[in-house]
Amino acid sequence: MDFSYTPEQEAFRAELRAFLERQHAELFGRQGLASNSVSFLDVTDDADWERLMEYHRRLYNAGYLALHWPKEYGGAGADPVTLAIYQDEVLRLGLPMYGANQVAIDRIGPTIILMGTEEQRRRYLPKMLTGEEIWSQGYSEPNAGSDLASLRTSAVIDGDHFVVNGQKVWTSVAHRSDFQCLLVRTDFNAPKHRGISYLLVDMHSPGITIRPLVQITGERGFNEVFYDNVRVPRKNLVGELNQGWQVSIATLMYERISGGARHPVERDLERLIEVTRRVEFGGMPAHRHPYVREKLAQFSIEARALRLARYRALTAMGKKAPGPESSFGKLLATEINLRLALFADELLGPYNGLAPDSIGAVDGGRWSQKLIGARALTIAAGSSEIQHNIIGERILGLPKD
Ligand SMILES: Cc1cc2nc3c(=O)[nH]c(=O)nc-3n(C[C@H](O)[C@H](O)[C@H](O)COP(=O)(O)OP(=O)(O)OC[C@H]3O[C@@H](n4cnc5c(N)ncnc54)[C@H](O)[C@@H]3O)c2cc1C
Structure with a gap:
């Protein structure tokens, strides 16, 4: 098999790399983000958000x-190899994969393309791309997370509208969003x-209250969202009623x-290898310690496996809508990411507990921030336990949980 790239x-790679390096230097490079965000979605600092928006616009332009x-909806209809090159180059610099409108570009836009009406596509997709309308995802509720189908936020039909009442929680980026895909119960007897x-909701509608939730990092990227008699036009229903x-x-x-595909594991590993050259472990330079070397070798293998899993997902994506196999990459990426952060913690010991601006903090405290964030990412989009269940039941055909 020939794995080489065509001229x-x-x-394409060279042009993209030059573009991304310029953006990295101009927008993120020297200053970095002020926020210690779990993900780019969670940026709290307004100046950071503005830089993210500027990056979004440049990426789009x-x-x-x-x-x-x-192509017909403003994309490029790129083949899997081009997509793989794009991912590799973005991950190489640890930049946001989809600008500031990740939820729209990676999941809601594709859903509307697949299952929305033509009117919905024409209305919503262009402004997702320009970043004029930022999107959030209203799924989880206080009593419906892993068991999402237990959700209780209700929508009752009233003429040409649904009237929505209820509450969502953990809604990333809700406070910056203009629209949201919202899951509601429309039949309590079924x-x-x-x-x-599945509704598309204007977040500026009367009756919506957004309250920030402060995370362990001090960030305010999540929210509770309350809906009090919010009127949503019936034409904003995606798919059939009760088939959401x-x-x-x-x-x-x-x-x-x-x-x-979003976690720059190889880049983080390179950084950690650099750290092992500067710190001691077990009374010797860490990079000479056999335990550390064994761990780094294992992570290198896993990072390569993750890259190949990412490529495989891209090939599959070109052929059909994603299926339960999407759980595999998500599980693999977030678990490697977490184990890497745990190993950094083991390596740095008490130094990893220092606040980012303390004397003695390694790499500006990035590894402790990473540890906190990495745990959260194994929960977002369905916890690792749920991904194991999906893989066990729907791919391996094991008995139901
Ligand atoms: C960073 C982050 C971003 C998020 N962003 C959003 C967002 O934008 N929009 C949104 O709607 N939600 C969002 N969420 C919420 C996320 O989807 C839920 O936290 C997740 O689905 C888990 O639900 P829960 O928190 O209610 O935990 P629970 O469902 O109560 O789970 C608690 C624990 O029990 C385990 N568990 C539950 N059921 C089973 C089972 N059947 N088998 C084995 N173990 C089980 C879980 O794995 C977990 O360890 C986000 C979460 C995080 C961490």
Whole structure:
């Protein structure tokens, strides 16, 4: 098998790399982000958000933002190799994969392309791309997380509108969002998976209250969102009434594919190898310690396996809508990411507990921030336990949980 790239692909990579390096230096490089964010979605600092928006606009104007979307809806309809090059180059610098509008570009836009009406596509997709309308995802509720189908936020039909009442929680980026895909119960008598509908909701509608939740990092990226008689036009229903579960699963699978491709594990590993040259472990330079060397070798193998899993997901994505196999990359990426952060913690010991601006903090405290964030990412988009269940039941055909 020939794994080499064509001259055209190499030219694409070179141009993209130069573009990304310029953006990295101008927008993120020297200053970094002020926020110690779990992910780019969670940036709290307004100046950081503005830089992220500027990055988004530049990515869009340069034609790189939604390479995976079809051309007729503003994407590039790119082939899997081009997409792989894009991912590799973005990960190489640890930049945000989809600008500031990740939720729209990686999952809601593709869902609307797959299952929305033509009117919905024409209305919503262009402004997702330009970043004029930022999106969030209203799924989880206080009593419906892993068991999402137990959700209770209700929508009752009143003429040309749904009237929505209830509460969502853990809604990333809700406070910056203009629109949201919202899961609501439209039939309380049907079996729980059959009474759910998927709505597109204007977040500036009367009756919506957004309250920030402060994370352990001090960031305020999550929110509780309350809906009090919020009127949503009926034309904002995606798919059939009461058939929203299928639509919601499509969004989740796109989200998990993206979750398997966004973590710059190889870059983090390189950084950690650099750290091992500067610190001691077990009374000797860490990079000479056999235990450390063995761990680093193991992570290198896993990082390469993750890269190949990412490529495989891209090949599959070109052929069909994502299925339960999307859980695999998400699980692999977030678990490696977590174990890497745990190993950094073991390596640095008490130094990893120092506040980012303390004397003695290693790498500006990035590894302790990473540890906190890495745990959260194994929960977002469905916890690791749930991904194990999906892989066991739906791919391996094991008995139900
Ligand atoms: C960083 C981050 C971003 C998020 N962003 C959003 C967002 O934008 N929009 C949104 O709607 N939600 C969001 N969430 C919420 C996320 O989807 C839920 O936290 C997740 O689905 C888990 O639900 P829960 O928190 O209610 O935990 P629970 O469902 O209560 O789970 C508690 C524990 O029990 C385990 N468990 C539950 N059921 C089973 C089972 N059947 N088998 C084995 N173990 C089980 C879980 O794995 C977990 O360890 C986000 C979460 C995080 C961490």
